Amino acid sequence: MTQEARTRALYNGDCPVCDGEMCHYARYSGEKGLSMAFDDLNKIDLATWGVTADEATRLMHVLHDGQLYVGFDAFLVLWDQMPRYRWLCPIFRVPGVYHLCRALYTHVVARIIFNRHQRRVARGLVKGA
Numbered sequence: 001m002t003q004e005a006r007t008r009a010l011y012n013g014d015c016p017v018c019d020g021e022m023c024h025y026a027r028y029s030g031e032k033g034l035s036m037a038f039d040d041l042n043k044i045d046l047a048t049w050g051v052t053a054d055e056a057t058r059l060m061h062v063l064h065d066g067q068l069y070v071g072f073d074a075f076l077v078l079w080d081q082m083p084r085y086r087w088l089c090p091i092f093r094v095p096g097v098y099h100l101c102r103a104l105y106t107h108v109v110a111r112i113i114f115n116r117h118q119r120r121v122a123r124g125l126v127k128g129a
Contacts (some may be wrong), residue, residue: 005035005036005037006035006036006064006065006081007034007035007036007037007062007063007064007065007077007078007081008036008037008038008039008062008063008064009022009025009036009037009038009039009060009061009062009074009078010039010041010049010051010056010060010061010062010063011038011039011040011041011060012040012041012042012056012057012117013040013041013042013043014042014117014120014126014127015057015113015116015117017113017116018060018113019040022038023038025038025078025082026038028082028084029081029082032082032083034081034082035081036078036081036082041053041056041057042127049061049063049068050068057114057117058110058114059071059074059106059110060074060075060078060110061074062074062075062077062078064077064078064081071102071105071106071110072092072098072101072102072105072106073102075105076089076092076093
C-alpha cells in the first residue's frame with residue numbers, strides 16, 4: 001500500500017485463528033481497494049502501536065483515523081470499514097447485545113485463543129511474547 005492506511009489492524013500471525021481471520025480480511029479489503037492494513041505483531045515494532053506484546057496478543061487492536069480501539073470495539077471498527085460486514089455493526093451496537101458480545105469476546109473467546117497460544121509457546125511451536 002503506497003499511502004498510509006486509514007484503518008490498521010494488529011494481530012498475532014502465530015495464532016491460526018487470528019492469522020486466518022486477518023488474512024481473509026486483508027484479501028477482501030485488497031480486492032475492494034479499501035484503505036486498510038494488517039500488521040502481524042511478530043513482524044513489527046510494537047512501540048509504534050504503543051502496546052506490549054502481551055497486550056497485543058490478548059486482544060484485537062485496531063487503529064482507525066488515529067484512534068486506538070481494543071477488543072470487541074476493534075472488531076466493530078474493522079467491520080464498519082468493510083461493506084460485506086458493515087451490516088453486522090448496527091446489530092452488535094444495540095446496548096444489550098453490545099455488552100454481552102463485548103464480555104463474551106473479552107472473557108471467553110479471547111481468553112481461549114490466548115491460552116491456546118500460550119500452550120503453543122510452551123511447546124516451543126511458536127515464539128512467545
